[in-house]
Amino acid sequence: MMINRILNTESNWGSLSARLTLGIVLFPHGAQKMLGLFGGYGFEGTIDVFTNQMHLPWIVAFAVIMIEFFGSIFLILGFASRLWSLAIVGLFTGIVFTTHLEHGFFMNWYGNQAGEGYEYALLIIGIAVAVLINGSGKYALDSQLVKLLNR
Template sequence: MKKILSTNTNNTTALIARLALGIVVFPHGAQKLLGWFGGYGFEGTMSFLTGQAGLSYIVGLLVILIEFFGALFLITGFASRIAAFAILVNFAGVVITTHLHNGFFMNWYSEANKGEGLEYFILLFGLALIVLIAGGGKASIDGAISDNDKEN
């Protein structure tokens, strides 16, 4: 477990990557869990995920929890690698099941091809991979825990 939490507490790149990823994913999780930012909240999201999307209850629950708590973990730098991995797997599932056929671009304004493409997800995956490799970096709870382990 110590290796998962270990990080270079001077790594600003890891700090930027985890904050960017956490800040971008948090509103998605808050929509799903709390109904913030125009979302449907827990019940509405679970109804969609288990009904229209066809996911099992446990997978739907994991989607909501990963997007909300995973984002908070990244913002605070707690269990950064675990949170980044969970977000990576979560959004890989989203891409494979929903967005893969939409092409590269977001396509919001194209009548021919409605739906989100892959560009957002490529950026998300890149940030998640940086956090997976580097850990929480500067100003992270992981760094404080790792430093405390070294002192003891």
């Protein structure tokens, strides 16, 4: 079954580490956009910024919020990690080409650039690709679902 191929994973520590790192690092960004936590604008404010200031289509703005918020939570839980990782790779590839590429590689550590470079996004993409390839690892809901499906 296709669902088994998506959810099946080696129960290893490396995949667990990559999945949790990605989910934990991405969660505050998603929580800013969805809930207004950590100094964010919340859902409506983020939609407004993305559509009116950045001129993104509303569906792209909506997808960014959903991927960062729900993707991070489901990665932490280990649910459908490969699918969420694929979405994150697509999202951050788009972010690199639309927002960060013009500012070079490095993040704006010293506040002397007009924007942020793409090094953070590249790290996110690399970790997401590792999860995409290897699956959720240990202590994942995916593993439990595969056991239930194979009964």
